[in-house]
Amino acid sequence: MKNEAAHTFIADILVVDDIRENLRLLSKMLVAQGYHVRPVSSGARAISAIQDQYPDLILLDIIMPGMDGYEVCRQLQADESTRDIPIIFISALNETFDKVKAFAVGGRDYISKPFNEKEVMARVKTHLSLHFTQQSLKTEIAERKRVEHTLRQYNQDLALVNRMGQALQACQVEQDTYEVITDTCIQLFPGSSGQLLISRQSDTELESVAHWGDASAALQPIHAADFVYPDTPHAVVYPDAGQTVSQFGYSQQAQRFYVPVTSQNKLLAVLSIALEHEETENLADDLQHSIKSKHLLIIEMTEHYALALVNLRLREMLRIESIHDPLTGLYNRRHMEASLEREIHRAQRHQKPVAILMLDIDHFKIFNDTYGHKAGDAVLKEVGELLNASCRGEDIACRYGGEEFLLILPNAMLENTLKRAERLLQTVRQHHVSYQKKNLAITASMGMAAYPEHGSDIQELVGAADAALYQAKEQGRDQVVLAV
Numbered sequence: 001m002k003n004e005a006a007h008t009f010i011a012d013i014l015v016v017d018d019i020r021e022n023l024r025l026l027s028k029m030l031v032a033q034g035y036h037v038r039p040v041s042s043g044a045r046a047i048s049a050i051q052d053q054y055p056d057l058i059l060l061d062i063i064m065p066g067m068d069g070y071e072v073c074r075q076l077q078a079d080e081s082t083r084d085i086p087i088i089f090i091s092a093l094n095e096t097f098d099k100v101k102a103f104a105v106g107g108r109d110y111i112s113k114p115f116n117e118k119e120v121m122a123r124v125k126t127h128l129s130l131h132f133t134q135q136s137l138k139t140e141i142a143e144r145k146r147v148e149h150t151l152r153q154y155n156q157d158l159a160l161v162n163r164m165g166q167a168l169q170a171c172q173v174e175q176d177t178y179e180v181i182t183d184t185c186i187q188l189f190p191g192s193s194g195q196l197l198i199s200r201q202s203d204t205e206l207e208s209v210a211h212w213g214d215a216s217a218a219l220q221p222i223h224a225a226d227f228v229y230p231d232t233p234h235a236v237v238y239p240d241a242g243q244t245v246s247q248f249g250y251s252q253q254a255q256r257f258y259v260p261v262t263s264q265n266k267l268l269a270v271l272s273i274a275l276e277h278e279e280t281e282n283l284a285d286d287l288q289h290s291i292k293s294k295h296l297l298i299i300e301m302t303e304h305y306a307l308a309l310v311n312l313r314l315r316e317m318l319r320i321e322s323i324h325d326p327l328t329g330l331y332n333r334r335h336m337e338a339s340l341e342r343e344i345h346r347a348q349r350h351q352k353p354v355a356i357l358m359l360d361i362d363h364f365k366i367f368n369d370t371y372g373h374k375a376g377d378a379v380l381k382e383v384g385e386l387l388n389a390s391c392r393g394e395d396i397a398c399r400y401g402g403e404e405f406l407l408i409l410p411n412a413m414l415e416n417t418l419k420r421a422e423r424l425l426q427t428v429r430q431h432h433v434s435y436q437k438k439n440l441a442i443t444a445s446m447g448m449a450a451y452p453e454h455g456s457d458i459q460e461l462v463g464a465a466d467a468a469l470y471q472a473k474e475q476g477r478d479q480v481v482l483a484v
């Protein structure tokens, strides 16, 4: 195939001579050897013929009216794009001086007139062969440089994505990852704009959490519902593109790339990379090409990010679970103890009060025995909701254990807290728990204690509230008692 291609290639030779007879003779000889020949009769015409199409070789007369052969050669040498075209001077000037000058201005060879046909052909053949070898070497070198550059760029980008992976591992919460991702995109796709959108669990909307580049280009609303998952994992269908794109794809209509970050067919986040740019159309084309060529890196990047998001969300879920009571959703005893300790320290530092209310449902055992454990659970849940609803921003409601609850009320004055406690008991009293079409009435008792009046650490405060609660039970229940 290669030989065949070489066979069909016809070298293009420009012959420049002001004497018609020479032109005719040289052209005839060259055409007879199968070359494509363009004869021209002056230096100026030679320059314009070369600009029309670069020849593979030039046979150039020296003495011509107007622009002589030396000048033609000088001009071609001065231009990067024509410098490598081989020039063979053919001249009647036979002095050594003329020949040296011909080489000095850039000629590759020199043939004296009257020329010998065989000599001309041999020299033409040799210079064409040298020229083509040189050209293919140049192409090879350029290709190697291009490959080297691509490899270097790829290694740099890979190192960047690896650094991103390490930075993601160091993130403690999901919010920390947003900057890591946008920073990576800025470096990976220079000149682009874009935004990172997060898909929350069970949410159909995507929340834009960070952007880079030109805000007006970057911030374009998109919806999680636009991302539909067919059978192929990671594949995505763009409604406007009307086609399935594997991993990520370009939306012609929106003029941007959408890069979904997924795990087990669930959408976790979307990177929207905009290519619109004020400067030139070309830049957008270059960017589009650059992003397409970074396909593997983008996949690597989204896989890192998906893993980081899944880990952080799992960690956050475990953290939330570890401090909450699963039945009521209130904080658990462990979190209560840590919070109360912190609040007492804060109160000591700022010389402010902290009150605690310990609440216990009255006759809960009888309730359980009468209506069953599930009804008891429903009561615990609803009391938990009532407590939560009665909390102000800084209050902390916890399930202390069993049917006991504890409220931590920072900055609460004794008198106000007593009033709040009574209102809360009234709310519990008036609230009827509906369970299996029955309306079940309950009451609760409370013990109240406060820092600094009733203790200066958790044990003392909780002990005082517990004793006050015992007192409330003793005095007939459904009431609040202040510790002594």
Ligand SMILES: Nc1nc2c(ncn2[C@@H]2O[C@H](COP(=O)(O)OP(=O)(O)OP(=O)(O)O)[C@@H](O)[C@H]2O)c(=O)[nH]1
Binding pocket: 360, 361, 362, 363, 364, 365, 366, 368, 372, 373, 374, 375, 376, 377, 380, 401, 402, 403, 473, 477
């Ligand atoms: N349904 C249900 N019951 C629970 C739970 N935790 C503890 N209990 C029950 O709560 C009841 C607490 O009973 P007691 O400590 O004797 O007190 P009480 O019956 O509320 O009586 P007083 O506190 O004196 O008014 C027990 O029957 C426990 O089984 C729970 O998570 N769900």
